[in-house]
Amino acid sequence: MTTEILLKVEKLTRRFGGLTAVSNLSFDVQKGEILGLIGPNGAGKSTTFNCVSGFYPASEGRIEFLGEDISKMNTAQVCHKGLVRTFQHDSLLTDMTVYDNILIATFSTISVKSERVRRVHETAEILNLSDHLQDIAGNLPHGLQRRVSIAIAFATRPKLLCLDEPLTGLNQTEVGGALATFRRIRDEFKLSILLVEHNMKAVMEICDRIVVLDHGIFLAAGSPLEIKQNPAVISAYLGKRA
Ligand SMILES: Nc1ncnc2c1ncn2[C@@H]1O[C@H](COP(=O)(O)OP(=O)(O)OP(=O)(O)O)[C@@H](O)[C@H]1O
Ligand SMILES: [Mg+2]
Known part of the structure; x- marks a missing residue:
């Protein structure tokens, strides 16, 4: 091989x-x-x-x-x-919504607005955050904040x-969910972790x-x-x- x-x-x-x-x-x-x-x-x-x-x-x-x-x-x-990374200690924009946290990440790689919006929704779906897009990031429980951090990094669709x-x-349960997500994004998006x-x-x-x-x-x-x-x-x- x-x-x-x-x-x-x-x-x-x-x-x-x-x-x-x-x-x-x-x-x-x-x-x-x-x-x-x-x-x-x-x-x-x-x-x-x-x-x-x-x-x-x-x-x-x-x-x-x-x-x-x-x-x-x-x-x-x-x-x-x-190549993107997450931080050991969350670095979310805690006063902003989950949607805006993820959206901001997309500006670095996507220039067309409609594509950015699509990317936010696709990313939220994969990270199981679709129901939390309008929540203020800082108000979320710890496990969800971890997921938002990963969503921000993954929204750029890194290699x-x-x-x-x-x-x-x-x-x-949350660890099991996270591992399943890591495998899914590795397999579907052909990335390395x-x-x-x-x-x-x-x-x-x-x-x-x-x-x-x-x-x-x-x-x-x-x-x-x-x-x-x-x-x-x-x-x-x-x-x-x-
Ligand atoms: N910005 C910095 N200034 C000075 N020392 C630092 C800095 N960043 C890390 N260090 C030191 O470098 C060493 C390695 O730290 P690092 O944070 O890379 O370890 P780690 O393996 O990530 O540990 P942990 O499992 O606790 O997160 C430590 O002694 C730490 O205090
Ligand atoms: Mg460390």
């Missing part, structure tokens, strides 16, 4: 003063896969997202998306290329959707491959089964969790 590399992170290092949050990290995301990025608190997962999506420049290293060097691009440019802890605070998540049951269930970070350093990569059985990963992170 031939694989096509969508994102290539090569020797990424990001320092904050004297602290090296990510150190010499290399990994790929292949087309159509759901790749998990896991590791203990402070391992450098969100920093990796910030560098990949253009929020922070890398201190060193190269980030390639569809064969193009995006290391020096800003978030808007990276989004135009088809790579980077999700930073999308399952935090969701109950079991880079998933940062501490819910190990969900990660093991949904990811095709997993990359493990510890203290900013690459620890392991492999299938969920390989990662579950890796002694270094068990000792650094999983313990008896997985």
